[in-house]
Amino acid sequence: MRAARFHGQGDIRIEEVEEPATRPGAVKIAVEWCGICGTDLHEYLEGPIFIPPPGEPHPLTGEELPVILGHEFSGIVSEVGDGVDDLAVGDPVVVEPYHTCGECPPCRAGRYNTCQKLGFIGLMGGGGGLSEYVVVDRKWIHPIGNIPTDHAALVEPLAVAHHAVKISGIEEGQTAVVFGAGPIGLVTIECLDAAGAGTIIAVEPAAARKERAGRAGADHVLDPTEVDVPARVLELTGGEGADRAFECAGIDAVMADAVASVRAGGTVVNVAIWGHAAEFDFNSLVMKEVNVVGTLAYCGDHEETIELLGSGQVDAEQLITAKIGLDDLVSGAFEELVNNKVEHVKILVSPTM
Template sequence: MRAARYYDRKDIRIEDIPEPEVRPGTVAIDVAWCGICGTDLHEYLEGPIFVPPAGHPHPISGESAPVVLGHEFSGTVTALGEGVTDLQVGESVVVEPYIIAEDVDTSPGQSYQLSKDMNFIGLGGGGGGLSEKIVVERRWVHPVGDIPLDEAALIEPLSVAHHAFVRSGAGAGQTALVGGAGPIGLLTAAILKAEGLTVYVSELSEARKEKARATGVADEVLDPREGDVAERVRELTGGEGADVAFECSSVPVVLDTLIDAVRPGAVIVNVSIWGHKPEVDMPRLVLKEIDLRGTIGYAGDHPATIELVRSGKIDLAPFITGRIGLDELITGGFEQLIENNEEHVKIIVDPRA
């Protein structure tokens, strides 16, 4: 089968590799679509980061570069390993792409995303969604019912957004400010709207501002070039400030704006992955008693996220801005997202095309 394998920075190759074998307790899946994630771009430009470098195998997967890429994917069940009785061949599914030690408790309510040596399928080994087929442990497979498989490929990043919402402790009727309308910012805004919050989005890019408006995920879209975002948020909230904010840009000035724009005692959740250490306005953070929280991945978020989409509360179709085949991965995918990132939210890949 064909697969995209990561060797090193700016070295991804489309190759023929053996098909994975079904083992007891696993599920074989024909991949339908796989999204290109910002993490994949970081690996391409700056890595290896999550990818174990050649000669340094990951302690759980036992793999090192080259590894198959792709962790945002959907597909169809083609075979069930011994002991798997609660899925059916032909069922549409997505994968929660974790590499986690066998003895880690992944039952509901457990923070398994914080376990030692955690990594992701499609980065740390275990196959990946940028291949025609994959075999994964049953515990990571989630049925999606009648959700179209192209849209289902966005369940993984949407689950990241859902986990950030859960981490915030926010609820219906509150006001949220999202800093940055890139892919994760827009999906975070979508979760917040679906959960009944009033959502303001701060963004510079005209294309991304338009996407926030067109998808209906923002009640107000604010441009820092057109005025003081924090002051405008206070105007919109009767002088109080936002109840909660989400940093989705990894830009220091955006974090500063969020700290200014939230009310005293508010929560700010950092969703973005930073490639550098930013300065933080600690005096203002302290004087306003702001709670700054980190978030990584997801833990038990996939079922609730899938239900938000199945129920019609979130429409994922508008967030897909490109569809390509595996041979176009670099020129039509990675390079597009690097050079024309303002024009795209999510490019998805058909590994069989």
Template sequence: MKAARFYDRGDIRIEEIPEPTVAPGEVGIKVAWCGICGTDLHEYKDGPVFCPTHDTPHPISGETAPVTLGHEFSGVIDELGEGVEDLEVGQHVVVEPYIIGDEVDTGPESKDYHLSPNMNFIGLAGRGGGLGERIAVKRRWVHPISDSVSLDEAALIEPLSVGYHAVERSGAKAGDVAVVGGAGPIGLLTAAVLKALGITVVVSELSSLRREKALETGVADYALDPREVDVVKEVQKITGGKGADVAFECTSVQVVLDTLMDALRPTGVLVVVSIWAERSNFDIHKLVMKEIDLRGTIAYVNSHPATIELVESGKIDLKPFITGKIGLEGLVDEGFDTLIHRNETAVKILVSPSGEGL
């Protein structure tokens, strides 16, 4: 089968590799669509970060480079391993793409398995990936979805789960006002979750195209250009002088973090969603004087079922966020190049490893 293989920084190759064997307790999946994530771009430009090197195997998967990329994907079950009796061949599924130690409790009540030692992701640290035509995944990480949700939209459930977990971490509730700093893919999908839960959303974003996307998709009630307006003053007007209840930092940019701190009401909650490559110059005194709750969030934990329900119920429409579809051969030139150099023009570019659906 064809697969996109990460060898090293700047070195991704489309190759023919053996199809995976479906072991007991695993599910064989024919991949329909796989999204290109910012993490994939980071590996390509600056890696290996999550990906293993050629001589250092990942502690859990045991794999070294090259590895198959892709962790935002949907597909159709084409084989069931021994002992898997609650799913059916032909069923549509998405994958919660974790690589986690067997000793970790990943049951339905767990709130921290995503923070376990050496946690990593399918499609980054081994065990196949969504940028291959087929994959075999442990039953625990396979989530069925309704046929009413198209498989291209289903490929966005993984990043949407990131937004769901961030919103859950914030404690936001219906009637609150939230400010989202940055309208890239995760900012937009976080806003989508907020709107679905009945929360007023203010987006702060430099790009006019991204502001337009936030408004036309209905995930933002207000989309502000911080070069044209004082975001803090605008939030004060919107909230009757109170300030926002919650804020989400989705850029890893210092001025955005500072703005969100100022836009929050006293005792508000600030959630940092983005990955920061450098140390922040954070105003800890302001946090103390406003009694702000500062919370980190990473990935998701038992978030997929609730996220899937939001999509299946029609409360979130993912189709407007799909801005391109390509084949595997165009991964770097049409996919990565667009998202690295012309990222304002795209939200999610989906890849069909088999070429079907293009």
């Protein structure tokens, strides 16, 4: 079968590889669509980062570079392994793309997204969505019903946002500020809207993304190059500050603005994966007793995310900005995101186009 494999920084190759064999307790999926994630882009530009380098195989998969990429994918069940009796050939599905040990304290406590040996399908071995077929253990597979498979490829990033909103503890009618209207920021806005947030404020300098933030559900869109964001948030909230803020950019100054924008006792959720060690004035937390919460991927979020998508509470179509075939992956997705990043939300790739 054909697959996109990462060989090193700037080196992704479309290659013929052996089709994976279905094993007991697992399901083979014919991949229909796979999204390109910011994590994939970072690997392309700077990796290997999460991808295991040569000589350092992942403890659960035993794989190292080169690996098949792609963790935001949907597809159709093509084979069912022994012991799987609740899925059938032809079922449309998405995958929660994890490798977990099931034995460490976080796994035993139900926080499997913080497994001490955590791995991701499509980054750390076990196949990936940028291939024609992938075999995945049944426990990580979620049926999608009548949701189109191109829309369903958005379930994984939506689950990231759903988890961030859930972990924030936001209540209906409360005010939230989302810093950064890239792909994760936009889906966070959508999930906040679906959760019943009273006022949603987006902070974003890029014109194309500002327009999308409004369509995603933001009531106000602030350009940090034009206004003092914390001061404007105070005005919009009657001098109180927002109840919750979501940092989706991974920038020191943005985190500072997020903390300055919430009320005393408010919560800032760090959604971004940072590419550097942050510099931050912790006294700004102390003086207002602000809570800062980290969030990683998802944990028990896929079913509710699929319901949001299926019910129309979240609009996947507006998030899809391009569809390409596997042969155009580097030029049509990775290089396009490097050169025209602000013009895109989600580029979907079909291994069979």
